[in-house]
Amino acid sequence: MGDLHWYGGDAQIVATRGEIERVIAELTGLENWLQSQLEPQDFLVEPLERLRLALELPPVLERIGHIRNACIAASDSYFTGEIEISKELRSGNRPPVPELALGLIGAGNLLGLFGETSVKAQIVQVDESVAPPRSIHGLGERLASTAKVADGWLRIEKYFEPASPVTGLPGEAKYLVYIPGTQSWAPNPAGNPLDVTSNLGAISKTGSAGSERAVALALKQAGVQPNSRVLFIGHSQGGMLAANLSLTFPRSSVLTFGAPIGQLTEKLKAQVLAIEHDLDAVPKVDGRANPMRENWVTVRQDIPSAKATDPIGQHQMKGYLETAAAIDAENGSSKPESSAMTKMRDSLAGFAGKEPGTAIYFELTRQT
């Protein structure tokens, strides 16, 4: 796998390149000047004191070098995020994706395509005593397995905070919602709402896609309240739905794999960990880079060039699971800003807690 790089997740930071470069230049100047105090000719005057200085100076120079390198790393870290954003800004004018999708829906409707329908969510299976996920890879694995169980299935897990030691009352409920990506590519909406029609609906207007409305119905049946703590996990279209749905749950968090969610830049207040592959075209469908925000960490992965020719492979959950494992393995010490990413990662990975919970499977269907 290639290198992981990420941005966002920090508290308000002001970082001007000019100021960091000035600090680096000052430190370099001081380092050079101190080194110049130990030229051979200097030892002609006060030779013993110079000798003592020569013994004392190396650790000082080492510390200056260390601070300077940390500044360089900080600069790289800040401006990698900026570069990611500016790269996409420079790549052309941002297409009005939601408007285009709405236009496509309108044109399609004239041909009898992309027409939205009513939807249904029905409980089909309940698994008791499910162990909580403990890592980003674990969350991704459950998402991938949900997509494999059957078309149109959704998984909602319910866990509880530990009971109060004083009152003995059960703790607060927490929900994890696993939403697969697009499963039906037929332009005419049929049984499964995780289809192309929902793709267009999800990116054009929140709350309009059939799949999003079906997930909302399932949430209601699972007992999720507007003030509940919810972690939405989604791949591709599922990621879009996750972000859209989080707008109505103020205490929610979002984990996406290869999903275009930049169109929600102004609206999304949930904690977000967005995982994208550099050469995956799907998360770029929104036409804009994810913002650099305190509540929003975007992790990107360079896929080695051998796999670069496989655009579908770039988008599949198989590759994203490898990236998720790399995120879990990141020790957080490679750059000064990594704490923001690891903090977000640990918060989502540990969201479910330690006690076993219940998994409810729903079948989502269109009523055609």
Place this chain on the structure above:
Amino acid sequence: MVNQIENALRFAETRVKFAIPDPNLWSGAASLACAESIERLAADLHLLQQRLSGWSF
């Protein structure tokens, strides 16, 4: 009499403080850590200057 080395270290102590980031232009955890490291370095340069000036055979 102040010798050349004392002067040099005094100059270094003053100069290193110029490297402290301006919080209006760079703020946040990294900037704070950088400023603290530089302050500590300046204090250590001051101690070094005192040690060397008191040093004699």
